[in-house]
Amino acid sequence: MNKLTEQLRTRLTPKMAIIVYSDKDENNIYLERRDIVKGNMGAGIPLTEECIRDIAEMTLDTTKRELHGIIPSNMLYADGRKGYEKYIWFEKPQKRMHFFSKRLAISNGELYTPSLLYIAIQNTLAIYAFIGDNPDTQLYRAPYFNVSETYVCLGNSKLSEIADMTYTNIMEYWEKMFWLSEFDHILGTNPIVSNLSLLSKRLIKTGEPFPVTELIPINKTLNDFLR
Numbered sequence: 001m002n003k004l005t006e007q008l009r010t011r012l013t014p015k016m017a018i019i020v021y022s023d024k025d026e027n028n029i030y031l032e033r034r035d036i037v038k039g040n041m042g043a044g045i046p047l048t049e050e051c052i053r054d055i056a057e058m059t060l061d062t063t064k065r066e067l068h069g070i071i072p073s074n075m076l077y078a079d080g081r082k083g084y085e086k087y088i089w090f091e092k093p094q095k096r097m098h099f100f101s102k103r104l105a106i107s108n109g110e111l112y113t114p115s116l117l118y119i120a121i122q123n124t125l126a127i128y129a130f131i132g133d134n135p136d137t138q139l140y141r142a143p144y145f146n147v148s149e150t151y152v153c154l155g156n157s158k159l160s161e162i163a164d165m166t167y168t169n170i171m172e173y174w175e176k177m178f179w180l181s182e183f184d185h186i187l188g189t190n191p192i193v194s195n196l197s198l199l200s201k202r203l204i205k206t207g208e209p210f211p212v213t214e215l216i217p218i219n220k221t222l223n224d225f226l227r
Contacts, residue, residue, distance in 0.1 A: 017041060069166030076135070077226055078167060087120045088225060089171050090135045093209065101184040104145070104197060109204040114212055116142065119225050120174045125152045127178065128220075131212050136222045140215035141191045143199075145183035149218060157181040192216060 014036045021030040032044040067080030077088040096113050100106040117135045119126040127142040146153045157177045162169050183200075190196060192214040199214060 014039075019044065067165050067167070067170075069168065071167050072171065075167055075171070076222070078170075080165070083122075085120075085122050087167075087170055087174075088118065088222075090115065090117045090130075092133060096179055098200070098204070099180070099182045100145075100200070101182045104183065106183075106197060106200050107204060111200070111203040111207070112209045114140075114143065114210045114215065117222065118171070118174060118178075120170070125154065125174050125178060126150060127152055128218065129215050131215070138217055139220055139222065140217050143192045143196065143210065143214060145186055145196065146181065147191060148187035152178060153185075153187055154178065155181045155184055 016036060017034045019032045019034065021032065022028060030046075032046060034044050035042045067078070071078070072089070074091060075087070075089045077086065079086040091113075092115055093112055095110045097108070097110050099108050114129045115132065115135070117128045117130060117139065119128070127144070127147055129140040129142050130137055131140070141147070141149060142152075146155060154177050157180055159173060159176055159180075162173050186196065192199060193216060194214060199211075202208075203210065
Protein backbone atom coordinates (compact mmCIF):
# COMPACT_ATOMS: atom_id res chain seq x y z
CA MET A 1 0.00 0.00 0.00
CA ASN A 2 1.50 3.37 -0.96
CA LYS A 3 1.48 6.43 1.31
CA LEU A 4 -1.36 8.11 -0.57
CA THR A 5 -3.74 5.16 -0.13
CA GLU A 6 -2.68 4.69 3.49
CA GLN A 7 -3.46 8.33 4.29
CA LEU A 8 -6.83 8.14 2.57
CA ARG A 9 -7.78 5.15 4.70
CA THR A 10 -6.57 6.57 8.01
CA ARG A 11 -9.30 6.99 10.62
CA LEU A 12 -9.53 10.54 11.99
CA THR A 13 -9.69 11.15 15.74
CA PRO A 14 -10.42 14.41 17.63
CA LYS A 15 -7.27 16.19 18.83
CA MET A 16 -8.42 19.61 19.98
CA ALA A 17 -11.56 21.62 20.73
CA ILE A 18 -11.83 25.40 20.40
CA ILE A 19 -14.31 27.23 22.64
CA VAL A 20 -15.39 30.82 22.00
CA TYR A 21 -16.48 32.95 25.00
CA SER A 22 -18.15 36.36 24.70
CA ASP A 23 -19.97 38.84 26.92
CA LYS A 24 -23.68 39.60 26.59
CA ASP A 25 -23.19 42.22 23.91
CA GLU A 26 -20.45 40.23 22.15
CA ASN A 27 -18.08 43.15 22.43
CA ASN A 28 -15.41 41.07 24.09
CA ILE A 29 -14.40 37.65 22.79
CA TYR A 30 -12.03 35.09 24.30
CA LEU A 31 -10.78 31.98 22.50
CA GLU A 32 -9.76 28.91 24.41
CA ARG A 33 -8.31 25.59 23.29
CA ARG A 34 -8.74 22.25 25.01
CA ASP A 35 -6.54 19.37 23.92
CA ILE A 36 -8.24 15.98 23.65
CA VAL A 37 -6.26 12.96 24.83
CA LYS A 38 -7.76 9.46 24.59
CA GLY A 39 -11.23 10.95 24.26
CA ASN A 40 -10.88 13.18 27.34
CA MET A 41 -10.89 16.98 27.10
CA GLY A 42 -8.05 18.68 28.93
CA ALA A 43 -7.85 21.99 30.77
CA GLY A 44 -8.57 25.18 28.84
CA ILE A 45 -5.69 27.41 27.76
CA PRO A 46 -5.70 30.62 25.71
CA LEU A 47 -5.67 30.07 21.93
CA THR A 48 -2.48 31.61 20.55
CA GLU A 49 -1.88 33.16 17.13
CA GLU A 50 0.68 30.43 16.44
CA CYS A 51 -1.93 27.74 17.06
CA ILE A 52 -4.39 29.52 14.74
CA ARG A 53 -1.75 29.60 11.96
CA ASP A 54 -1.06 25.88 12.43
CA ILE A 55 -4.79 25.11 12.12
CA ALA A 56 -5.06 27.21 8.96
CA GLU A 57 -2.09 25.42 7.36
CA MET A 58 -3.58 22.03 8.24
CA THR A 59 -6.90 23.03 6.67
CA LEU A 60 -5.25 24.22 3.46
CA ASP A 61 -3.27 20.97 3.21
CA THR A 62 -6.43 18.90 3.70
CA THR A 63 -8.19 20.87 0.96
CA LYS A 64 -5.40 20.00 -1.47
CA ARG A 65 -5.99 16.31 -0.75
CA GLU A 66 -9.66 16.50 -1.72
CA LEU A 67 -10.27 15.61 -5.38
CA HIS A 68 -10.90 18.79 -7.35
CA GLY A 69 -10.16 20.70 -10.53
CA ILE A 70 -11.01 20.57 -14.22
CA ILE A 71 -11.87 17.09 -15.51
CA PRO A 72 -9.66 16.36 -18.55
CA SER A 73 -11.46 15.31 -21.73
CA ASN A 74 -9.65 11.95 -21.76
CA MET A 75 -10.74 11.05 -18.20
CA LEU A 76 -13.48 8.40 -18.46
CA TYR A 77 -14.13 7.58 -14.81
CA ALA A 78 -13.11 9.01 -11.44
CA ASP A 79 -13.99 7.89 -7.92
CA GLY A 80 -12.08 9.61 -5.13
CA ARG A 81 -13.99 8.09 -2.20
CA LYS A 82 -11.78 6.70 0.53
CA GLY A 83 -11.28 3.01 0.00
CA TYR A 84 -12.88 3.10 -3.46
CA GLU A 85 -10.28 5.12 -5.39
CA LYS A 86 -10.54 4.33 -9.08
CA TYR A 87 -9.52 6.35 -12.14
CA ILE A 88 -9.76 5.43 -15.82
CA TRP A 89 -8.39 7.49 -18.71
CA PHE A 90 -6.95 7.03 -22.18
CA GLU A 91 -4.38 8.54 -24.50
CA LYS A 92 -4.00 8.51 -28.26
CA PRO A 93 -0.86 7.26 -30.04
CA GLN A 94 2.15 9.43 -29.28
CA LYS A 95 5.90 9.26 -28.88
CA ARG A 96 7.04 8.25 -25.41
CA MET A 97 10.50 7.85 -23.95
CA HIS A 98 11.18 4.18 -23.17
CA PHE A 99 13.79 3.07 -20.63
CA PHE A 100 15.13 -0.48 -20.77
CA SER A 101 17.24 -2.42 -18.28
CA LYS A 102 20.78 -3.15 -19.45
CA ARG A 103 20.18 -6.88 -19.50
CA LEU A 104 17.68 -6.51 -22.35
CA ALA A 105 20.36 -4.93 -24.55
CA ILE A 106 17.85 -2.43 -25.96
CA SER A 107 18.86 1.22 -26.24
CA ASN A 108 16.67 3.76 -24.46
CA GLY A 109 14.75 5.92 -26.87
CA GLU A 110 11.50 7.41 -28.06
CA LEU A 111 9.00 5.29 -29.94
CA TYR A 112 5.31 5.49 -30.74
CA THR A 113 2.69 3.91 -28.52
CA PRO A 114 -0.66 2.51 -29.67
CA SER A 115 -3.79 4.03 -28.11
CA LEU A 116 -3.68 3.19 -24.40
CA LEU A 117 -6.19 2.79 -21.58
CA TYR A 118 -4.99 3.38 -18.00
CA ILE A 119 -6.85 1.95 -15.00
CA ALA A 120 -5.63 2.97 -11.52
CA ILE A 121 -7.43 1.27 -8.63
CA GLN A 122 -6.20 2.29 -5.18
CA ASN A 123 -2.47 1.38 -5.27
CA THR A 124 -2.42 -0.69 -8.47
CA LEU A 125 -2.20 0.17 -12.16
CA ALA A 126 -3.30 -1.74 -15.26
CA ILE A 127 -2.76 -0.73 -18.89
CA TYR A 128 -4.46 -1.96 -22.07
CA ALA A 129 -4.20 -1.05 -25.74
CA PHE A 130 -6.97 -0.31 -28.23
CA ILE A 131 -7.17 0.64 -31.89
CA GLY A 132 -8.40 4.02 -33.07
CA ASP A 133 -9.80 6.88 -31.01
CA ASN A 134 -12.53 5.09 -29.07
CA PRO A 135 -11.58 2.87 -26.09
CA ASP A 136 -15.14 1.52 -25.95
CA THR A 137 -14.17 -1.20 -28.43
CA GLN A 138 -11.99 -4.28 -28.36
CA LEU A 139 -9.18 -4.09 -25.82
CA TYR A 140 -5.75 -5.64 -26.29
CA ARG A 141 -2.80 -6.50 -24.12
CA ALA A 142 -0.44 -3.56 -23.62
CA PRO A 143 2.64 -4.33 -25.77
CA TYR A 144 5.23 -3.78 -23.06
CA PHE A 145 7.56 -5.47 -20.65
CA ASN A 146 6.50 -5.35 -16.96
CA VAL A 147 2.79 -5.59 -17.92
CA SER A 148 0.52 -8.60 -17.39
CA GLU A 149 -3.10 -9.02 -18.44
CA THR A 150 -4.27 -7.63 -15.08
CA TYR A 151 -1.61 -5.35 -13.60
CA VAL A 152 1.62 -3.43 -14.11
CA CYS A 153 4.82 -4.25 -12.22
CA LEU A 154 6.09 -0.76 -11.41
CA GLY A 155 9.53 -2.05 -10.45
CA ASN A 156 11.90 0.70 -9.36
CA SER A 157 9.46 3.60 -9.81
CA LYS A 158 9.54 6.06 -6.93
CA LEU A 159 7.67 9.37 -6.84
CA SER A 160 6.64 11.78 -4.12
CA GLU A 161 3.01 11.44 -3.08
CA ILE A 162 0.46 13.66 -4.83
CA ALA A 163 0.41 17.00 -2.99
CA ASP A 164 -2.56 18.52 -4.81
CA MET A 165 -5.33 16.04 -5.67
CA THR A 166 -6.44 17.28 -9.08
CA TYR A 167 -7.56 14.94 -11.85
CA THR A 168 -4.60 15.97 -13.97
CA ASN A 169 -2.10 15.37 -11.18
CA ILE A 170 -3.49 11.90 -10.54
CA MET A 171 -3.14 10.97 -14.21
CA GLU A 172 0.38 12.40 -14.42
CA TYR A 173 1.40 10.57 -11.24
CA TRP A 174 0.47 7.13 -12.57
CA GLU A 175 1.80 7.79 -16.06
CA LYS A 176 5.17 8.82 -14.62
CA MET A 177 5.18 5.76 -12.37
CA PHE A 178 4.91 3.62 -15.50
CA TRP A 179 6.99 5.48 -18.07
CA LEU A 180 9.87 6.44 -15.77
CA SER A 181 10.44 2.84 -14.66
CA GLU A 182 12.75 0.53 -16.56
CA PHE A 183 11.24 -2.13 -18.81
CA ASP A 184 12.85 -5.27 -17.52
CA HIS A 185 10.96 -8.53 -18.03
CA ILE A 186 7.90 -10.15 -19.58
CA LEU A 187 5.08 -10.91 -17.14
CA GLY A 188 3.34 -14.15 -18.02
CA THR A 189 3.06 -14.82 -21.73
CA ASN A 190 4.43 -12.75 -24.61
CA PRO A 191 2.24 -9.59 -24.92
CA ILE A 192 2.51 -9.28 -28.72
CA VAL A 193 2.33 -11.57 -31.74
CA SER A 194 6.07 -11.47 -32.56
CA ASN A 195 9.19 -10.90 -30.44
CA LEU A 196 8.87 -7.87 -28.12
CA SER A 197 12.62 -7.21 -27.87
CA LEU A 198 13.16 -7.29 -31.63
CA LEU A 199 10.10 -5.13 -32.30
CA SER A 200 11.20 -2.54 -29.72
CA LYS A 201 14.65 -2.29 -31.29
CA ARG A 202 13.13 -1.88 -34.75
CA LEU A 203 10.67 0.84 -33.72
CA ILE A 204 13.37 2.84 -31.95
CA LYS A 205 15.55 2.65 -35.05
CA THR A 206 12.89 3.44 -37.68
CA GLY A 207 10.54 5.76 -35.73
CA GLU A 208 7.53 4.15 -37.43
CA PRO A 209 4.07 4.00 -35.77
CA PHE A 210 3.29 0.99 -33.61
CA PRO A 211 1.98 -1.84 -35.84
CA VAL A 212 -1.48 -2.65 -34.43
CA THR A 213 -1.35 -6.06 -36.13
CA GLU A 214 0.98 -7.05 -33.29
CA LEU A 215 -1.71 -6.55 -30.62
CA ILE A 216 -3.26 -9.54 -28.85
CA PRO A 217 -6.99 -9.19 -27.92
CA ILE A 218 -8.31 -9.87 -24.41
CA ASN A 219 -11.76 -10.95 -23.26
CA LYS A 220 -12.63 -7.65 -21.59
CA THR A 221 -14.09 -4.33 -22.69
CA LEU A 222 -14.14 -0.88 -21.16
CA ASN A 223 -17.56 -1.59 -19.64
CA ASP A 224 -16.04 -4.38 -17.54
CA PHE A 225 -13.94 -1.78 -15.73
CA LEU A 226 -16.67 0.85 -15.36
CA ARG A 227 -18.77 -1.35 -13.05
